Amino acid sequence: MPDWDEHKQEDRESYGSAWVTEADTVDARRTEEFAEEVVEEQTKPLGLWADTWRRLKRNRVALVGLGIIIVFLTVGMVETIFYQAHWHVRASSEATASHSAGYLAPYDPNAVNYALSPQGLGSPPSWSHPFGTDYLGRDIFSRTLVATRVAMLVGIIAVAIALTLGLLLGPVSGYYGGAIDSVIMRAADIFFAFPYILFVLLIMSVLGQGFQNVFIAIGVLGWATFARVVRGQILSVKSMEYVEAARAQGASDLRIIFRHVLPNSMAPVYVAVAMAIGGAIATEAALSYLGIGIQPPGSSWGLMISDAVNYLAGGNWWWLLFPSLALVTTVFGFISFGNGLRDATDPKLKE
Numbered sequence: 001m002p003d004w005d006e007h008k009q010e011d012r013e014s015y016g017s018a019w020v021t022e023a024d025t026v027d028a029r030r031t032e033e034f035a036e037e038v039v040e041e042q043t044k045p046l047g048l049w050a051d052t053w054r055r056l057k058r059n060r061v062a063l064v065g066l067g068i069i070i071v072f073l074t075v076g077m078v079e080t081i082f083y084q085a086h087w088h089v090r091a092s093s094e095a096t097a098s099h100s101a102g103y104l105a106p107y108d109p110n111a112v113n114y115a116l117s118p119q120g121l122g123s124p125p126s127w128s129h130p131f132g133t134d135y136l137g138r139d140i141f142s143r144t145l146v147a148t149r150v151a152m153l154v155g156i157i158a159v160a161i162a163l164t165l166g167l168l169l170g171p172v173s174g175y176y177g178g179a180i181d182s183v184i185m186r187a188a189d190i191f192f193a194f195p196y197i198l199f200v201l202l203i204m205s206v207l208g209q210g211f212q213n214v215f216i217a218i219g220v221l222g223w224a225t226f227a228r229v230v231r232g233q234i235l236s237v238k239s240m241e242y243v244e245a246a247r248a249q250g251a252s253d254l255r256i257i258f259r260h261v262l263p264n265s266m267a268p269v270y271v272a273v274a275m276a277i278g279g280a281i282a283t284e285a286a287l288s289y290l291g292i293g294i295q296p297p298g299s300s301w302g303l304m305i306s307d308a309v310n311y312l313a314g315g316n317w318w319w320l321l322f323p324s325l326a327l328v329t330t331v332f333g334f335i336s337f338g339n340g341l342r343d344a345t346d347p348k349l350k351e
Contacts, residue, residue: 052341061340064333079105080149109143113137148326154211154280162223163273163276200218204287211294285302301326302327304319
């Protein structure tokens with residue numbers, strides 16, 4: 001006679017627990033992600049920056065930030081070229097006669113035209129002046145473009161100063177340790193102890209107002225951050241085998257630091273650079289807003305926002321909107337790209 005219990009047991013195994021067990025092993029991720037990982041496994045291991053770019057492409061916010069950076073850097077570079085070459089898109093008679101600095105903007109950013117500022121309140125956006133005009137009849141779009149050059153220069157030069165100091169002091173502190181490390185790190189702690197903006201105001205009060213003094217003050221105060229980042233990386237790298245091999249071959253300390261140790265410790269530094277440029281641009285805007293940064297008739301987003309606040313009660317919203325939007329967009333671009341770069345280079349966050 002057939003064993004009915006045995007058939008029932010087979011049915012249960014076919015349609016019951018065995019299927020559930022197989023379903024548990026199915027990869028629930030999206031097909032494209034699974035296919036991408038299969039391709040990755042079949043290809044050769046990527047280099048550091050190729051692997052970083054591959055991971056960065058998955059972060060859409062970081063890519064948006066990178067696009068913003070490229071746009072504003074391009075505008076700033078072109079504005080700088082026009083400024084140095086004394087080129088003008090549409091030169092006023094005063095600019096032509098005085099051979100003044102050039103500008104990419106469609107109008108002279110400092111040209112006063114009271115016809116465009118009825119009752120001293122400016123005029124709202126129009127086809128000829130898409131961002132409107134201010135209380136002196138100056139084109140806000142032109143001033144915003146010129147202020148982009150100022151912001152990019154301050155951000156890049158100030159961070160370059162801070163990065164240079166940090167890359168000189170940080171590796172020395174981390175490599176030698178001992179008393180040298182203590183002295184450098186205690187100096188960094190002093191810089192961290194003071195409120196940043198107050199320290200900048202103190203330096204600006206000593207150096208005086210002016211464009212050059214803005215990025216000097218910001219750059220001098222930023223070295224401690226880079227020095228501490230580099231020091232932490234040096235401490236984790238200096239005991240590795242390739243460093244010991246270089247030392248055994250008789251390489252000098254400076255060669256070991258700047259040829260072998262520092263190049264393998266730069267990934268977190270690039271992240272810090274992106275973050276610091278955004279912070280430097282915001283600091284310059286704050287200094288100009290307070291009246292100790294870029295001085296009139298120069299163009300700065302912070303200076304334009306300060307002028308707009310004084311006339312905001314008159315309903316001149318366009319004065320405040322467009323410089324603020326440019327400032328927020330630029331800082332967002334650098335910060336979001338820095339966050340994405342950090343996630344792409346941090347081994348703890350790769351999976």
